[in-house]
Amino acid sequence: MSIDDVASLILLTLAATLRVATPLVLAAMGGLFSEKSGIIDVGLEGKMLMAAFFAAATAAVTDSAWLGLLAGIVAAEALALLHGFACITWRGNQVVSGVAINILAAGLTVVLGTAWFNRGGQTPALEGAGRLRPLFLPGAGDNILVYVALLSVPLTWWIIERTRFGLRLRAVGEMPLAVDTAGISVPWLRYRAVLLCGLFSGLAGAYLSIAENAEFSRDMTAGQGFIALAAIIFGKWRPFPAFGACLLFGLLDEVAIRLQGVRVPGVGEVPVQLIQALPYLLTVFLLAGLIGRAVAPKAAGVAYEKER
Amino acid sequence: MSPISTVRAIELSGIDKSFGNVHAVRGVELAIEKGAITGIVGENGAGKSTLMSILYGLYRPDAGEIRVDGRRVEMEGPHEAIARGIGMVHQHFMLVDTFTVLENVVLGAEGGPLLAGGLAAARVELARLGREFGLAVDPDARVADLSVGEQQRVEILKVLYRGARILILDEPSAVLTPQETDQLFRILGALKERGVTIILITHKLREILAVTDQVCVMRQGRIVAERRTAETTAEELAELMVGRKVRLDLAKAPPQRGPVLLSAEHLGLVDRRGTRRLDDINLALRGGEIVGVAGVSGNGQTELLQVLSGIRAPTGGRLVVCGREIDAARPADPGEMRDLGLAHVPEDRLRQGLVAAFRAAESSILGYQKDPPFCRHYLIDGPAVTAHCAQLMERFDVRPREPALRSSGFSGGNQQKLVLAREMAQQPSVLLVGQPTRGVDIGAIEFIHRELVKRRDAGCAILVVSVELEEILSLSDRIVVMFGGRIVGDLPAANADERTLGLMMAGEHA
Numbered sequence: 001m002s003i004d005d006v007a008s009l010i011l012l013t014l015a016a017t018l019r020v021a022t023p024l025v026l027a028a029m030g031g032l033f034s035e036k037s038g039i040i041d042v043g044l045e046g047k048m049l050m051a052a053f054f055a056a057a058t059a060a061v062t063d064s065a066w067l068g069l070l071a072g073i074v075a076a077e078a079l080a081l082l083h084g085f086a087c088i089t090w091r092g093n094q095v096v097s098g099v100a101i102n103i104l105a106a107g108l109t110v111v112l113g114t115a116w117f118n119r120g121g122q123t124p125a126l127e128g129a130g131r132l133r134p135l136f137l138p139g140a141g142d143n144i145l146v147y148v149a150l151l152s153v154p155l156t157w158w159i160i161e162r163t164r165f166g167l168r169l170r171a172v173g174e175m176p177l178a179v180d181t182a183g184i185s186v187p188w189l190r191y192r193a194v195l196l197c198g199l200f201s202g203l204a205g206a207y208l209s210i211a212e213n214a215e216f217s218r219d220m221t222a223g224q225g226f227i228a229l230a231a232i233i234f235g236k237w238r239p240f241p242a243f244g245a246c247l248l249f250g251l252l253d254e255v256a257i258r259l260q261g262v263r264v265p266g267v268g269e270v271p272v273q274l275i276q277a278l279p280y281l282l283t284v285f286l287l288a289g290l291i292g293r294a295v296a297p298k299a300a301g302v303a304y305e306k307e308r
Numbered sequence: 309m310s311p312i313s314t315v316r317a318i319e320l321s322g323i324d325k326s327f328g329n330v331h332a333v334r335g336v337e338l339a340i341e342k343g344a345i346t347g348i349v350g351e352n353g354a355g356k357s358t359l360m361s362i363l364y365g366l367y368r369p370d371a372g373e374i375r376v377d378g379r380r381v382e383m384e385g386p387h388e389a390i391a392r393g394i395g396m397v398h399q400h401f402m403l404v405d406t407f408t409v410l411e412n413v414v415l416g417a418e419g420g421p422l423l424a425g426g427l428a429a430a431r432v433e434l435a436r437l438g439r440e441f442g443l444a445v446d447p448d449a450r451v452a453d454l455s456v457g458e459q460q461r462v463e464i465l466k467v468l469y470r471g472a473r474i475l476i477l478d479e480p481s482a483v484l485t486p487q488e489t490d491q492l493f494r495i496l497g498a499l500k501e502r503g504v505t506i507i508l509i510t511h512k513l514r515e516i517l518a519v520t521d522q523v524c525v526m527r528q529g530r531i532v533a534e535r536r537t538a539e540t541t542a543e544e545l546a547e548l549m550v551g552r553k554v555r556l557d558l559a560k561a562p563p564q565r566g567p568v569l570l571s572a573e574h575l576g577l578v579d580r581r582g583t584r585r586l587d588d589i590n591l592a593l594r595g596g597e598i599v600g601v602a603g604v605s606g607n608g609q610t611e612l613l614q615v616l617s618g619i620r621a622p623t624g625g626r627l628v629v630c631g632r633e634i635d636a637a638r639p640a641d642p643g644e645m646r647d648l649g650l651a652h653v654p655e656d657r658l659r660q661g662l663v664a665a666f667r668a669a670e671s672s673i674l675g676y677q678k679d680p681p682f683c684r685h686y687l688i689d690g691p692a693v694t695a696h697c698a699q700l701m702e703r704f705d706v707r708p709r710e711p712a713l714r715s716s717g718f719s720g721g722n723q724q725k726l727v728l729a730r731e732m733a734q735q736p737s738v739l740l741v742g743q744p745t746r747g748v749d750i751g752a753i754e755f756i757h758r759e760l761v762k763r764r765d766a767g768c769a770i771l772v773v774s775v776e777l778e779e780i781l782s783l784s785d786r787i788v789v790m791f792g793g794r795i796v797g798d799l800p801a802a803n804a805d806e807r808t809l810g811l812m813m814a815g816e817h818a
Contacts, residue, residue: 041669124527144670165416171404171415181366181465183387298405306366 013254015140019148019212021250023048023204025149027228027234028242029118029156035232036160037193038173038299043083043100043223046105051076054121056114056216059130065210068130068295072206073199079105080198088190091228091303102225110218121218123209132211145207152200157239169193173297176304186304201225228229230283237297249279311498316378317342317474318363318394320780322371325358329709332358334529337370340474345506347516347537350526351549351749352720356509359526360476363394365389376474378612381593387810390416395467396476400458403753405452409445410434430469437468442491456604457488464495470540476694481515485778486810493519511750513542514778525549550751556793560761563785566595569630570616570650570738570770575818576624577611577793585611587793590624593738593769598760600784600801602809609773610655613742616771617652618645630737646675651731652725655742655773660728664716668706669697671715672730693731696733698717704729721752728756732763738768739763745779757783 027044034041051072059068079101086097110121117123132143160166168189172179176186208224209216228251235242256275263269318340325333333355340346350356359368363374365383374381376392376799383389389396403412413434419426431447438444443461451459460480467475479495481489496506496519508520517537525533525548529610533548570593577586586608593599603609614620616627621639630648634640643651654660662671673682673693675782679691682683698710704725705719715723724744731739744760745753760783764770780787787804789797789812795811 014456161352162423164421164423166416167411167415167423169408174406175402175404178412178415181364181386181396181402183385183390184416301460 007038013251014097015137015142016254016257017247017250018146019141019250021246022146022149023207024029024228024231025111025201025243026145026152026204026207027225028231028246029149029152029239030197030204031228031232032156032160032239032242032299033169033193033200034197035237035300036169036173036297037085037190038176038297038304039087039169039194039197040098040301041083041170041194041197042095042096042227042229043079043105043114044098044197045221045223046098046102047201048077048205048208048225049102049109049219050079050105051202052204052209052220053113053123053216053268054157055206056126056209057113059115059126059210060215063128063129063130065126065132065167068126068210069132069203069206071200076205077195077198080169080194080201084117084191085193087185087303088194091305094301094303098258106219109216113216113218125218126210126214130210131214132207141212143211145203145205145211148203149207153239153243154285160239165192170297176299180304180306184186191305200286201243204228206211227279230279232288233296234283234297252278252282309373312700315342316340317376317506318788319375319376319378320359320363321373323359323362323374325362325367326370332529333362333369334460336529336531338524338525338531339577340505340507341522342505343500343503344521345508345519346502347520347523348507348509349511349513349516349523349527349545349549351751352747353749354526354549355529356526358365358479360396360478360507360509361438364394364476367698388471390470391475393471395470395472395474397460397463397467397478397480399478399480399482401463403451403459406450408450409450409454409462409465410447410449411435412462413447414470415466415707417470424614434465435470437465440502441468441495442782443468443495443576456483456487457491458549459483459566460488460492461495468499473503474642475499476507476509477510479511480508481510481512483605483775487814489493489515512778513545516545517542525771527551546750550749552751558757558782560759561633561765564767565597565765566767568592569595570771572616572625572627573627575615575622575624575627577615577620578623586615586622589795591788591795593735595737595767595769596764597785598770598783600780600787601771601790602777602780602787602813603775604717604813605775607813608789610742611793612790613652613655613740613773617650617654617740618642642675646734648733649737651734652741653727653731653739653741653744655723655746657720657723657727661717662723666715667712668701668718668726669694671695672700672711672726674730676730676734683731687791700726700729700733704759713720715761719749723747724748724756728759737768739768739774741770741781742773744772745776746774753779777809781806 027048031041031044043179055072055074058071059065083097083101086092089095113121113123132145134140134142135144137143160169168179168184172186172189180186208220231242231245231249234245252275256272258277259270260272316339320336320338323333323336336359348356358367362369365386365388366641374383381392409428414426414430419429434447443721445461452464468606479493484492500506510516517610520537523537524531525545527549572591574587575586575589578584589612601609615622618640619642621636623636629645629650632648658664660675673696677683677688682689694711701709705721706725744756760770772783781801781804784801787799787801788795789809791813792815
């Protein structure tokens with residue numbers, strides 16, 4: 001292998017990492033808004049899946065990636081509102097609501113897909129204008145959502161750290177009573193956070209089906225919503241470290257693909273499953289103490305009740 | 309009805325509020341004089357905090373109207389109260405621990421969608437308020453790193469920053485040392501001079517007499533009396549609060565000291581994170597005496613009780629309880645301690661003293677459920693337990709006398725009496741009591757204190773941990789003061805007063 005070959009391999013791996021990490025980054029930024037406000041979002045996965053399906057279905061029917069993207073966002077927002085209604089308005093258990101949303105999305109996408117397209121839950125393959133195209137580098141898959149994901153990280157940081165909304169968001173996740181007694185509506189703040197989360201997970205889901213791939217297939221999120229959740233915890237609820245975690249997980253994923261069938265000197269063939277399991281193993285081991293305690297927003301998971 | 313005829317900052321009329329079956333506030337009529345300090349006193353559960361939460365817009369009243377500066381106001385929420393110039397300093401601080409002082413102060417009054425400008429303006433204003441009222445706090449300090457007294461100053465700054473002209477303080481001295489309390493009262497004086505109207509909610513009569521201009525007494529959701537502070541006494545106020553004559557001083561004979569029943573030598577406790585919680589504790593407890601442990605909460609008192617009662621094992625030093633030696637290598641659990649004759653009334657009765665969902669009868673045998681006559685052949689003897697509970701309720705005047713009622717259905721005072729009755733019924737030789745009268749009304753305090761003295765006179769060694777200095781002073785024969793996990797003072801009660809204890813509690817040796 002020449003130096004050039006190694007350099008291009010590294011470059012290709014980096015580009016691929018970014019492609020794989022894009023939905024993780026988008027979902028993680030969305031989840032960050034929700035969790036910072038004190039609403040745990042186990043339903044990232046379900047929202048992404050629903051968005052992926054509606055984006056692909058709409059793009060297939062209208063032959064417009066933009067309409068597909070819009071449909072994906074609307075679908076994710078609908079589930080976000082459902083989550084908000086259950087957890088904020090009715091003070092339900094946030095984890096239960098999130099799990100319910102995941103089950104709902106897993107079932108509904110297949111049922112609707114089968115009913116509408118008769119392809120065993122898959123949507124028709126997208127061509128031409130039905131797919132988001134690379135913007136500058138034809139081979140690298142740098143479609144607009146990749147840049148949106150990259151921009152979303154500093155934007156999220158800026159909103160959370162530098163704006164009035166961000167200050168109140170952080171406060172409501174730590175001490176909702178302080179927010180209430182300061183004369184600010186706790187439910188409205190949390191609804192806005194949950195809707196922001198819906199927007200980002202909609203983008204993440206649509207990316208999977210109309211940008212990275214060209215169709216929706218059943219369970220295509222394959223746990224990426226949970227990986228994004230792990231990245232949030234990994235990054236201790238801070239945007240840049242969470243972004244780093246997403247890149248790390250993306251890199252592992254990419255390495256797993258590249259190592260398929262490759263004999264590593266001295267080790268032999270590495271089972272792909274092992275590398276695929278690495279993000280989960282890493283999360284467990286690192287969270288078990290290596291990165292120090294991850295302190296969640298204090299009020300996360302607790303419904304706010306004013307009267308006793 | 310009211311002897312006061314001046315300009316009114318606030319008028320409440322016909323205010324009524326119920327929570328489920330609890331009628332918390334009943335048709336309250338109240339006028340607050342402008343530019344004065346008004347005290348509102350009453351026992352726990354008299355409705356003081358509920359009434360003020362209504363005034364601040366946190367609760368909507370079921371009936372009645374609120375007038376601020378003569379104009380009728382519908383309190384839609386705290387934002388409405390804030391807009392009318394009402395600010396409230398809550399008993400449990402409404403501060404975000406992870407935020408800086410500055411961030412806490414601007415929360416809700418940021419002055420625009422971006423933070424930078426508002427923060428800069430607040431920094432200037434905070435410095436001005438700090439100079440004017442003696443309220444200096446480092447604006448960039450994290451609230452979690454501040455002392456309780458400083459956190460309270462942040463709460464007051466928050467209210468002043470919003471331009472409040474009417475300040476409500478809910479039990480402001482509950483968490484302060486006497487010196488911090490004095491400082492708070494100086495601040496209140498400075499605010500009053502600048503025309504701020506102040507409402508002070510408290511159950512401490514000494515404070516009412518020290519700072520207020522007028523005082524309203526609440527009992528069972530009603531205002532039962534209004535007085536000019538200068539024209540009333542602590543005895544009169546106590547009687548009005550309780551509804552009958554109350555003895556505020558505790559009559560007790562000099563202690564007849566017996567043998568040492570519990571002794572701690574160089575006792576230490578380091579927690580799992582490596583923080584030293586108890587440091588070189590030396591303490592000897594004799595039969596027939598009450599030792600009071602004074603200190604601002606969080607200075608190791610909780611850990612001391614845990615170690616002495618066997619809940620946690622010491623990591624250093626040695627403890628001898630009724631002849632049994634206990635150290636890191638030979639720990640004892642609370643069950644063994646109980647068998648040795650040590651009883652423990654924990655600080656947090658709802659979490660450790662009883663099980664809220666249990667019937668009173670079940671709570672009345674917790675810890676003794678394996679002993680006869682409550683248990684035979686691994687089965688609980690229901691009638692025996694109920695009879696035992698009924699007997700305890702009779703002796704300790706627990707109301708209502710319903711062994712089948714859920715423990716959470718009793719008032720704080722009655723829960724405490726039940727726990728105390730359970731522990732005393734075993735005739736312990738050592739009794740540890742944490743916060744004997746926290747959340748307990750005056751009538752029950754009097755009763756609990758008398759029972760503790762009775763046990764002492766029967767030869768029991770008693771250790772009382774309390775954050776109420778008055779209680780420590782009136783109950784103890786000897787007083788130790790804890791600060792930073794150490795015992796920093798050990799003196800006969802006769803030589804102690806609030807000032808010397810207060811200095812020790814703040815870590816300054818007197």
